Amino acid sequence: MEIVQATPADVPSLNKLVNSAYRGETSRKGWTTEADLLDGTRTDESAIHEFFNEPGATILKASANGKIIGCVRLVKHESKLYLGMFAVDPDVQSQGVGKKILLAAEEHALKQNCRTIYMTVISVRTELIAWYNRNGYMQTGDKVPMKIDNLSGGIPKTDLYFITLEKKLN
Secondary structure (H helix, E strand, O other): OEEEEHHHHHHHHHHHHHHHHHHHHOOOOOOOOOOOEEEEEOOHHHHHHHOOOOOOEEEEEEEEEEEEEEEEEEEEEEEEEEEEEEEEEEHHOOOOOOHHHHHHHHHHHOOOOOOOOEEEOOOOOOOHHHHHHHHHOOEEEEEOOOOOOHHHHHHHHHOOOEEEEEEOOO
16 A cells, blocks of 8 residues: 555545545445435535645545555644545455554654644544544544535534544654
8 A cells, every 4th residue: 555645636536435435325334434424425526626725735645556545635734734534445444544544644744843633523423533532632622513614515414513633743
């Protein structure tokens, strides 16, 4: 497996990957599904294209046998790095791919002189939160209602909240 910086040419594959990991029937093969929490897609090609133009943003992709099997979006905000759009192909989840991508994100943070990585996670995603906790990410106490400002991100089936997790890096 190779982890490198993605390019705009990767947008169609990234879109397919992220949506397959979080929404629809294919997402149910893995353990990261949000299909029971939100309707619609997780993202779209237009939104991913915008990420490439975002100041301080990088998208890392993990590839194996010529196929993108994982990705993460990283955005530098002063001395912190935001982690989002973290996805692993449901067919290879639970094989250490996510852990390797997370470690690559932490290395990227250090190269950017960031000593903290933070993310938001839907509060009811207890299994996912537990995985992040095992990898050193802790809840900050922040809780923010999920607002839908872009329908390409999905439509909640119930009231949902984001919590913030962060990790201090050495």
